[in-house]
Amino acid sequence: MDNGTLQVIPLGGLGEIGKNMTAVRQGSGMILVDAGMTFPDDEMPGIDLVLPDFTYIREHANEFKGIVITHGHEDHVGAVPYLLREFNVPVYATKLTLGLIKSKLQEFGIKKGDLREIKGGDKMKLGGFGLEFVDVNHSIPDAVAISIRTTAGLIFFSGDYKIDLTPIDGRPMDLARMSSLGEEGVLAYFGDSTNSERPGHTPSERSVGETLGRIIGEATGRVIVASFASHLHRISQVVEAAKAHGRLVGVAGRSMVRNVQIARDLGYLDLPKSMMVEQRDINKVPDSDIVVLMTGSQGEPLAALSRVANGAHKTIEAGPGDTVVVAAHPIPGNERGVGRTINNLMKLGAEVHYSPLEAVHVSGHAAKEEQKLVLSLLKPRYLVPFHGEFRHQYHHAQTGVELGIPRDNIFVLENGVGVEFKDGKARKLDKVASGMFLVDGGTFGDTSDSIIRERQQLSEDGMFIVVARINAQNGQLLGEPDVISRGFMSQQDANGLIGDSRDVVTQTLERTAKKQITDWGELKKEIRRDLSGFLSDKSQKRPIILPLIVEV
């Protein structure tokens, strides 16, 4: 690639919310902006997490100079340990983000990570690029946008952002710097599309603090607040409300305990030791003197709040007189789980406060008017809507059009499809490898689609196993075949079918013996065909059929 050419290739995070990762290439240098993971959906049974495909990075490993991270959410940092296992490159991020990354690396037993701290306003060189970090607001502190000076011009990655002019940490988005970058001239803007369907301006995080203060102030019994463990602004507001009403703060749930620890250590959470109650001591504090922070705001079955709601938490209970605040909004797909948690807590007699009935949550992403403001300040020649499903990218593009960006200068891309800037012009590139890499159990190998399909079939229709003992010489069946089912039907229903299935297989093998078929592959095919037809007739189900032939 000649020196005046710039390529930006999204390897994740487009057409989806999650696993954001973008390769930026120029001359002989390539850097990654963010390296996130995503959580599997219902259609990926057994999968623990999903990573972007690293193939493209491997193909350009010799150019790979480093990773820059915008903020500490899993969909922006979750792939870092997997990358560092394979590539020895430095990781640049702000203090809190690095703290969270360090804790992940420890979990993975990676000691050698080359982690380098930056902060908003810093400028640095990496892989031939001139990087500059710009403060933004988000639902986690210490988030930055990244401006990159290239031979083709200045490009700007917003990361996830909102514009909070009254932020909890007194660190508003650096609109002044963005404004002067805009004056200087921005070639292309790669911006957060998540909330591009929402009109208006996302409210300040501070508005949630008012609600939390009122609820905690009015409560007489124990107060439990569930939130994302990474939402340290919200956690900070819970702590402030607890202080204001003379309550101590208990902390429960593995990731909440860990993140509160990191945030306190690094100075992102003003929670003095004297105010903090460890999980095992929560029941020693009178109900009226404590607020308990915990995980489980998404109704995750094993998280602290779900266990409390099911009466299954080992130390913490909630009941009449207690107040529970679910200080989050369900991520699409989690509505049922969150609903179940709320219902169960109410059944226990607790008073439950939740969104949208009460203002206990605001989004961390910019709505349409904020997107307009950013576009107005940066005045980019090209717009590439980032971070979001297609419909979010689409609406972000529409907003760009409203602000006068020519349609031809807006690139609604998909994962693997990059854009090249050269001689002041931009063009779409051919698609590169950019699928999903499924992480399954302790293995780091990929889990193929065929396994996922197999699991789906197993879960829908179960499995039928046929064991036939066969005379090796003449292919004659010895005795009755065994038929065993798992996940197919209740025993009482299956019993009749199992006897009949045995007959079906016996007939099949009598027929094949008569035809003197002794090829096992052939025998298995015949068994599968006959039994599958029979079962689908009788049960309208298509279990996986596994014929096992034992030669005797």
Add this chain to the structure above:
Amino acid sequence: MDNGTLQVIPLGGLGEIGKNMTAVRQGSGMILVDAGMTFPDDEMPGIDLVLPDFTYIREHANEFKGIVITHGHEDHVGAVPYLLREFNVPVYATKLTLGLIKSKLQEFGIKKGDLREIKGGDKMKLGGFGLEFVDVNHSIPDAVAISIRTTAGLIFFSGDYKIDLTPIDGRPMDLARMSSLGEEGVLAYFGDSTNSERPGHTPSERSVGETLGRIIGEATGRVIVASFASHLHRISQVVEAAKAHGRLVGVAGRSMVRNVQIARDLGYLDLPKSMMVEQRDINKVPDSDIVVLMTGSQGEPLAALSRVANGAHKTIEAGPGDTVVVAAHPIPGNERGVGRTINNLMKLGAEVHYSPLEAVHVSGHAAKEEQKLVLSLLKPRYLVPFHGEFRHQYHHAQTGVELGIPRDNIFVLENGVGVEFKDGKARKLDKVASGMFLVDGGTFGDTSDSIIRERQQLSEDGMFIVVARINAQNGQLLGEPDVISRGFMSQQDANGLIGDSRDVVTQTLERTAKKQITDWGELKKEIRRDLSGFLSDKSQKRPIILPLIVEV
């Protein structure tokens, strides 16, 4: 039960949205109000539908005099065919509801159903009760509430309702009749709680008509509108908007075709034959001259709109210049599927209109102010919040308290827990059988929890099958054991593990042979234990392990 005693026992529909069914008993008479089904959630793999438990009905079969149905939605009529298979009782419902029930009975091959038509305003006797039907509005035409005169007093079931004062069919909720029943004195009110969390008043269905008219008026290409097939008010408004803009109406999707047919036959849809285009002829009509009605508004993978969105519909396509309206709101749990459909349609280049971005949907259930109005008119002594999850029942109860009903007179019940009225007093009854009956494939037998758990385990971790040939005399292993996995891991990863698993099983069987263990149960237990420990160590997964021992 003496003659002055009345029992009302919800057998489904409480603590959930779905499978509504309530037994009302007095003296020697029992009737059912509604008989619905529900759809399985993600935690019931392979299940087709869920019915209420019929045990209680069986126990009182000799008292069972009939079924009265409030409206034609699946969660109110879906269990009718299953009941009629087992009990020979009459079914009372309005004309449209009966039309929908008839079509279901045909599907089930039931010819003998004793179906009797009623309409709002009708009074009749059944099982010693005095029944009266009262018009209400809902997201399907011909919905009624049911007032029941009993020896203990008058009770009132709202069914699902909203108050639409400008309804599409010119048939508003009969507030006057409810008012005079209230004057007469209502003992107990069993009311729809679905929207009890929502402030204000649900907008009139007519407001959607205005949006549909505007969208269809502005469209230049083909227009596709997806809606619930049972939402004949909405369908009617689509037809009216098509008429107004000189477009024909195409109909696609099995249940849409069937329901449009039923509604036209019975006079609930004014869609002249000359305006209607059958699915196979849709492509013969110029795009600008047609509106296509179809199923798939919930993103169901096999429904018409999802197929169109995937480019997989056998006749209908959508692309640039076309307009698609998703005229429904996702039911909790369907958000991801609906999102996927919208994204895919946009990727094809179609213009997509959806809620809440545009007013293409209003709810069919009463919000808080409507619930207050009904409570004010009926002035019931007792309130039993019906139809809803616990949180909806809870908020409905709160509204009752606001309107002056004493807390002791409000019963927030769960399925199986009835209430008894006797001598002017009410008390909660002990719980009766009221679980879920899972319908799986073609079988009508129940699917037990253990099968569901087995399927879940299969889908998460897959299955390992071990086949060991053993000398029947001395328990010695003959040759190497076979190890086969399904749904466990990709072959490349599993290969190493499978070889190692073979060694583990070999060692187990050598050990058991040395100990002269020949009991198969014992052998299998040992194999399972050793292999499970090994696999969980190596893969952090716990597949189902099925040891098969073949004696030779």
